[in-house]
Amino acid sequence: MSAKPPLLEVKDLAVSYGSLRAVKGISLEVHEGEIVTLMGANGAGKSSILSALSGLTPFQGTVRFDGQDLRRVPADRIVALGMAHVPEGRGIFGDLTVRENLRLATWIRHDREGIRADTERVLDRFPRLRDRLEQPGGTLSGGEQQMLAVARALMSRAKLLLLDEPSMGLSPVLVREIFGILQEINRQGVTLLLVEQNANMALRIASRGYVLETGQVAFSGASGDLRSDPRVRKAYLGG
Template sequence: MLLEVKDLHVSYGAIRALKGISCQVAEGEIVALIGANGAGKTTTLRTVSGLIRPQAGSIIYRGQPITKLPPHQIVSLGICQVPEGRRVFTRMTVLENLEMGAYSRKDRANIKSDIERVFQRFPRLAERKAQLAGTLSGGEQQMLAMGRALMSRPTLLLMDEPSMGLAPMLVQEIFSIIQEINQNGTTILLVEQNAHMALSIAHRAYVLETGELVLAGSAKELANNPEVRKAYLGE
């Protein structure tokens, strides 16, 4: 198993954000976490990437506990997060943002070819490589955030709300790129409000409600589950 989350508890002061969740991600999968706002989805990703320390529980990556490691060490192990709201470096160019994504790498010689690969995958970024990231559209910033994360050569990519604030046509494009990234060998743990899109590309999924896992199964099973359809698919 690539990633195992066991009995994770996280609190913000008196608020219990995660109440003992356990989930797994196998190599090569796209696993979706779905649920309403405030369910604990983003908290789960931030805890896996070391940005939040849990009160209890463990996170195992490739058989090794990473629960107490700082974020930069977790990145160097092969876990990278595309944050909610994109968080690009607005005063830096597209190219500089991509170079920042490779900051932890020692193999400087391969960085240039990886940047070219990102430009092949996202031709719009190639056209705008000298442009300040803050002047890009929302969709282009999402592509840049994804490209920047790929520059760290992750084995596991954590994606937080990639469709947020995007026009429906762009959402389709972003999700097909996520599938392509997965088919090229990157495992993905996806947090997404748009449950319909998430379940259409995921292999498996978990449903979170107020910090607890209430359902788990194949994406197909959950997409056909009457409770899920009513609560998250608007049917």
């Protein structure tokens, strides 16, 4: 047992939509400084798990984040606790400019100087966004929107980023670029929980992974073990 409790601790999490049980009691842990990946096919329950963690979807079971029980904590308060969710499809507000998208994410903050400094920092990290600052978010390309979504999450000073398929719809070159940036963000102390269908890329940067099937954890382990596991190879890594 490590001395420090996990940053995120999930026990028997279940999510239902009416009579449909999308997540059927999963447990997982994410420790500070880690990159952990959740993999699985469409409909395995990955996005539902993230929605439950960030407070968008009601759930059963327990979720503890940074020592606090998240049951009945509304989504906007969870952001203030230090968890930011980059949603599926990126969730850019199309008729807000890039600058306005970034500014909105600082709702919970009131330190003018800190906000200005953080804006500069994320723009240094994503120089392409600096060129498009006054452009509506809806006019950005898919890759730029993904960068904006990550940049926006960083503006809330999150300790833990939940990322829902950052590789979706992007070219391999862009996927590598985004994953490189994610690794760099992690090196600077931000913990990542990464939902991916692109298991190859996800296992390359994650230290551990969970494989979901029909709302349950089918197996889990260190990335190296998962990569050599024949079941994972067959289902997710193309044999």
